[in-house]
Amino acid sequence: MLPGDGKLNYGLGKALETHYRYQAGRYVQISPDFQLIQNPGYNKDRGPVEVFGLRVRGYWLPL
Numbered sequence: 001m002l003p004g005d006g007k008l009n010y011g012l013g014k015a016l017e018t019h020y021r022y023q024a025g026r027y028v029q030i031s032p033d034f035q036l037i038q039n040p041g042y043n044k045d046r047g048p049v050e051v052f053g054l055r056v057r058g059y060w061l062p063l
Helices: none
Strands: 014-019 028-038 049-058
Antiparallel strands (some): 028 049
16 A cells, blocks of 8 residues: 555655764764655655754763
């Protein structure tokens, strides 16, 4: 089953994702992320879509 009403210009969706984790200190990690999506929602009339993300993780150890 494909999303939509049947009137879309259907095409195969493709995605590429890359990310990196950087240790910014003893207790902090930073992870940027990039995604490139071709034909989002199986719709050839849309896209490509670029999605950027950033995750920051902080933690501490109890004494």
